[in-house]
Amino acid sequence: MIHESLPYIDVVTVQPYRAVFPRETFERLYQETGKPVMICDHNISFKTPKYAEVMWETMPDAASAGKAYTQYLEDAFAMPFVIGYNRCQYIDRYQARLKMLKQGLLQVDGTPHKELAERVLKANWQIHAKFIDWPGGKSGDATK
Secondary structure: OHHHHHHHOOOEEEOOOOOOOOHHHHHHHHHHHOOOEEEEEEOEEEOOOOOOOEOOEEEOOHHHHHHHHHHHHHHHHOOOOEEEEEEOOOEOEEEOOOOEEEOOOEOOOOOEOHHHHHHHHHHHHHHHHHHHOOOOOOOOOOOO
16 A cells, blocks of 8 residues: 555654564665655553553663663664654553553653653754754754
8 A cells, every 4th residue: 555655755654563673674664665764653651650551562660661762762763764753642641441551751740750751851862963963964962
């Protein structure tokens, strides 16, 4: 089905599920389409004292989830055809129908999952710095 749409699209958008970047899958997708790839609606979650069942691939704690997120971004953006990433879910929402938490960077009360949020912020700035340091880009301070 994707081959029929290729003349009409500029980018292929995918929603991966796993916490480890599937390099071979992305390479094959790019080879078959010749289109850049945007990662959309991806998340790596962690168990909490209140919720053992969490949507997405689930790490044992926030530190593990943050580390996996950082590695995922590094691996994804090492591929020259990956042009963007969109993390799913800003704030926690319990999905009663599924009987699991759809975890965000913020808890239901609006306070951050501090360790995860800090790691995501740092990883995002590191990737941002790589983009602005590309030829033709402006160098900037990625520590803000």
